[in-house]
Amino acid sequence: MQATRRLNHLAIAAAALAAHGAVLAVNGAQPGGYGIKNAAMGGASIALPLDAEATANNPAGLGLLPSSWTLGTQVFNGRSSANYVFPGNRLRNRQTEISPEGGINWRLNPAWAVGLSIAGSGAGSDYGQQALPVPGAGEAKTTLRVLELIPAVAWTPSPELSLGLGLNMAVQQFEADGVIVPVPGGLFPVPGHGKQSATGAGLRAGLLWKPTQDWSVGLNLKSRTHMSKLKGYDQDLLAYSNGRLDIPAQYGLGLAWQPSERLTLAADWLRILWGDIQAMKDPSGFAWRNQPVLRLGAAWKLDEHWTLRAGLSRNSRQIDSSRTLHNLLVPSINQRALTLGASLQLDPKAEINLGYELNPRTTLTGTGASTGTQLTSKVQMVLLGYHHRF
Helix, strand or coil: CHHHHHHHHHHHHHHHHCCCCCECCCECCECCCCCHHHHCCCCCCCCCCCCCCHHHCCHHHHHHCCCEEEEEEEEEEEEEEEECCCCCCEEEEEEEEEEEEEEEEEEEECCEEEEEEEEEEEEEEECCCCCCCCCCCCCCEEEEEEEEEEEEEEEEEECCEEEEEEEEEEEEEEEEECCEEEECCEEEECCCCCCEEEEEEEEEEEEEECCCCCEEEEEEEECCEEECCCCCHHHCCCHHHCCCCCECCEEEEEEEECCCCCEEEEEEEEEECHHHCHHHHCCCCCCCCCEEEEEEEEEEECCCCEEEEEEEEEECCCCCHHHCHHHCCCCCCCCEEEEEEEEEEEECCEEEEEEEEEEEEEEEECCHHHCCCEEEEEEEEEEEEEEEEC
16 A cells, blocks of 8 residues: 555656756756856856856846857756665666857947846756556656846946846747556556747846945846746646746845955855746645755956856755655755856957866655655756957
């Protein structure tokens, strides 16, 4: 009877999990930071715009940047495993995904600036086998990819204050297979619906204030991005949210301090509202909670050519241990990230940026209905990009 109950929990969880896929990110379903230089400082960015990716962190940052463009890529490598329901039922997943990022911004005049940022994130899970030994079930796997285009404008009424407003336009692609649901008398493998796409839009706003030459204070607000339906999935896996996988709202506060010409310190507090998304309210689903994130970073200008960076990030896990079973395909359980980076100034207008992020191996052991299930995850990211002023 106990094994049967676990099977039913597992089947329900698989259906809900496939709705989101295994995130290729470290703060729920989001990366640690946008923009290679900021990402190498633990993601701290709300009060510290460093390149044309600023609108993804705080659109007000455009007001304090020179005209420039940046282009980069994030290479994500995630390894996860699960001891799942039955003793000896060991599942392994390894994913490598490449996500683009970049942006461009123009100073129209001393008071106005416009820009466009690209924020990409990938998702996927492929265990290469059935999650459960159910006849007719495919291999447990999901894919979720999101690309956000963020056009923005910033108004700088004085050198100390900048206000920004942006539009968040998102394109989403989703696919799930190998999902199993409980039915009267047993378990049923849900047929796949192939790759489906959705689009959506939301708003971003921000403020950046420099009370002194050395200090900056930033505020970032992002509304929920309401996505359209994913055809077919609204009939089963995403029925509770009417086929929609919305991108959550968030808000954050940042501080930056430059005690000397060589040293810059920054800190962010961010809150991501996962728990407000309809799909997360499914009683048979993830039940993710709203998630606070703390990000700290430092940059040291070594000489006229090299700048070194380091940082760390810590979040409050959005998954309760009683929901371990429900998050098989979403092993986003990492709570700590350590980052390093460097910039090489090629000439007064061009630089190459490098970054590395490590989310150490961590384990979530199930309790309650998830007793007997254990998830383990380790994530690494390598970042490379080019920045050019014009």
